[in-house]
Amino acid sequence: MSRRLLHGHWLGHAVHPLLTDVPVGAWTSAALLDLSGRRELRPAARFLVGAGLVAAVPTAVTGLAEWGRTEGAARRVGVLHAASNTAALALYSSSFAARRAGRHRLGVLLGLGGAAAAGAGGFLGGHLVIARKVGSRHPVFDRPADAA
Template identity: 45%
Template sequence: MTDSTSMPSTVIRGIERAKTLDGTASTISGWVDAVTHPTWFKNALSGSWLGHQLHPVLTDLPIGAWGAAVALDLTGGRESEAAARRLVGLGILASAPTALSGASDWSSTRGADKRVGLVHALSNAVATTMQAGSWLARRSGHRRTGMALSAVGLSITLASAYLGGHLSFVRGIGVNRTAFQRQTRSWTDVAADSEILDGTLVRVSVHDVPVLLTRQDGQLRAISAVCTHAGGPLDEGTLDSDGCITCPWHGSRFHLEDGAVDRGPASVPQPVWEVSVEDERILLRSADAA
């Protein structure tokens, strides 16, 4: 029996290995980074204010609008022509912020993920162009041409969505890297108080969970050492004077006090740990264990 997923898997593996895409991906990624450099804009696109990535939420809007337009084309008849055209237009408008938020997330990926993301983005660009052609054709009275362009454009969008699903559910892009870390409700000895000097970043382990332990202005702080965004080692990052830690991989910044995201691409806060000192030993437990 032939594996029904063999063809899509083969195509994706081919894209992942296509290093010829790297030059184009690097150039476009540089443009995206320049546009999204302001912290407020990066946070807005990353979904730091939302609690998870913004892009998956926005994708429902153009796909839903274009899917509904095609459904009206197939079942509504002439009386639904105006409604279908409006839906195509709404999908085009919604595609702009959707593409921008996706580009912001994509610019932080690497290697095979970046190649698949590039093909995903280019496919969506082609699909949106076809939808724009559909809207113009419908507006000019060429309904059948508009219907055909919408149907083909939607098909490309759905194929592109498969690539997006692969990035999310197979490659784990956008998945909180601390989601399955074990919580510890009992105080656990991790280090001597004298070992943690002011301004140093020390990686300790609490029942196999990596934790960043640091002291700033005499105050001990502890947050999970694995960046929620892509798993970067925060203990190799930069401790900033404003009480934030910057991830060395993609520049996400977190407040040490409560783990809140100060700058994306991270959209999920870092888990924080309670700190106690007894008999010159540092003890940790999960912050929500009390």
Template identity: 55%
Template sequence: MVERAAALDKIAPLLRRVTAPFARPPLDRILLGETIGHAVHPLLTDLPIGFWTSAVTLDLCGGPSARPAATRLLGLGLLTAGPTAWTGWAEWHQLARPESRVGTAHALLNGAAVALFAGSWIARHRGLHQTGVAYGMAGSCAASAAGYLGGHLTGARKVGSRDAAYEQDGVGPLVARPSVR
């Protein structure tokens, strides 16, 4: 169980330092979605996931004529991964243990996915299409595992930021937790 993986606590101080700008006002308020009343991260995850899933689908079903489109989709996924990660880091800074451990594993798997999809994009631009496809398939596996953990955080652990007005409406408590430093 990731929540009990104390080894992830060794990585957290470095990640906190590197990602600290995403947890500082006023940027944190924007990234946490205070202006829209709920977290922005789940909304943005659809972009890289959608682009990358479409690229892999074209690799599997599109044939040689779909290769340029698959490569463009990989690039779009890489471009949207940054803003998606920024919103995730802002959320992560709100977490207490054991949820922060799950968030750390989620981030590490997403980092691996980004690296693999970047490798796929580079390989394709070097004319190594099959190598690019292999990297893309591996990236899909890493992204799927990361997505599972992200879903675990929001579904099972009930983590995410949302406006306190929802609590007043009887929807439930504010689920963002104070950060542990």
């Protein structure tokens, strides 16, 4: 797969932050359904956990491409970001398996753990983008707004 594609040159900025909305949104929605306590929503929650798992794959691939361009402290923070998100992926995978096996309560608990890990990973990702200025972007965005 082309680095230019993974870095989002075609879009003008990194693709990774855009893709993170899909797994995070699916998993957050699943948690809301779970916390409603309504039995009839369990299949929808399981579907959303699974959808988040599928969406996490291209999200991780583009994140790895961005991480490959980092150095120093940003690279170390990127490792922690990836570790948190890997823990979230493992917890959500276990949650999905438990739900499929009819162990809904265990699936919910594992999913909530996944949400905590994903939240930590998201915090670190935000730090990388905002404080460390990590992320592919088109050079046109480097000009001051009034120069455009």
